[in-house]
Amino acid sequence: MLRYVTTNSGKVREAREYLDAVEQLNYDYTEIQAAELGPIAVRGAREAYRHAGEPVLVDDAGLFVEGFDGFPGPYSAFVEHTLGIETVQRLVAREIDAPRRASFRCVLAYCDGDAFDASPDPVDREDRAAAAAVGADDDADDADDPLPVKLFTGSVRGRIVEPRGDGGFGYDPIFEHDGTTFAEMSAEAKNAVSHRGRAFAKFASWYQER
Numbered sequence: 155m156l157r158y159v160t161t162n163s164g165k166v167r168e169a170r171e172y173l174d175a176v177e178q179l180n181y182d183y184t185e186i187q188a189a190e191l192g193p194i195a196v197r198g199a200r201e202a203y204r205h206a207g208e209p210v211l212v213d214d215a216g217l218f219v220e221g222f223d224g225f226p227g228p229y230s231a232f233v234e235h236t237l238g239i240e241t242v243q244r245l246v247a248r249e250i251d252a253p254r255r256a257s258f259r260c261v262l263a264y265c266d267g268d269a270f271d272a273s274p275d276p277v278d279r280e281d282r283a284a285a286a287a288v289g290a291d292d293d294a295d296d297a298d299d300p301l302p303v304k305l306f307t308g309s310v311r312g313r314i315v316e317p318r319g320d321g322g323f324g325y326d327p328i329f330e331h332d333g334t335t336f337a338e339m340s341a342e343a344k345n346a347v348s349h350r351g352r353a354f355a356k357f358a359s360w361y362q363e364r
């Protein structure tokens with residue numbers, strides 16, 4: 155059984171499109187403060203695996219606004235819950251000239267207690283870069299942790315617009331990709347292009363073939 159460790163039901167709906175076997179584990183692992191998603195996901199996966207004692211998948215994601223140097227990035231959930239997405243959109247509109255570029259990024263971290271076979275390895279360059287960044291960024295207290303974690307990443311570019319649509323979750327109404335906001339797309343259409351969809355497509359093919 156694979157446990158998808160998240161408190162966010164929007165994430166679970168999207169993950170189910172890729173993996174039927176996925177079972178939500180509503181466990182609020184410790185999210186460290188870090189500029190990148192990778193280290194947060196790795197720590198979370200190790201903690202969740204030790205908590206659950208069975209294979210886990212942790213998903214750390216965020217919205218990175220180019221003109222704000224990537225803010226809110228790893229703090230996206232906190233900013234969504236404190237300011238709200240309308241305030242974020244108004245701030246972006248006031249402070250940044252069009253086209254107000256942004257991207258969504260997602261890092262999936264898988265841990266089942268075992269080491270991973272180095273080959274065959276379908277993981278792409280983006281995933282290797284994320285893994286390298288995690289190694290480089292690890293703080294002293296975690297660098298020695300021997301529990302292996304495998305990373306899969308996805309990202310999608312778009313721009314911040316006035317809210318449109320009522321599907322999806324989080325910032326979806328203010329994130330436009332190719333003329334359509336994520337909240338205006340069906341779940342299938344969002345998954346086909348989204349950060350999470352791309353990361354899950356890579357994870358699912360690796361998981362099913364391993």
Ligand SMILES: O=c1[nH]c(=O)c2ncn([C@@H]3O[C@H](COP(=O)(O)OP(=O)(O)OP(=O)(O)O)[C@@H](O)[C@H]3O)c2[nH]1
Pocket residue numbers: 159160161162165181182185213214215216217230231234258322323324325326327329336348350
């Ligand atoms: O419009 C959105 N469409 C998406 O597809 C999406 N993916 C992430 N986000 C935002 O980024 C935070 C992740 O934060 P996050 O990875 O820490 O997760 P979370 O706190 O919601 O739940 P958990 O999985 O940690 O339990 C979320 O809360 C959202 O604000 C998204 N917004």
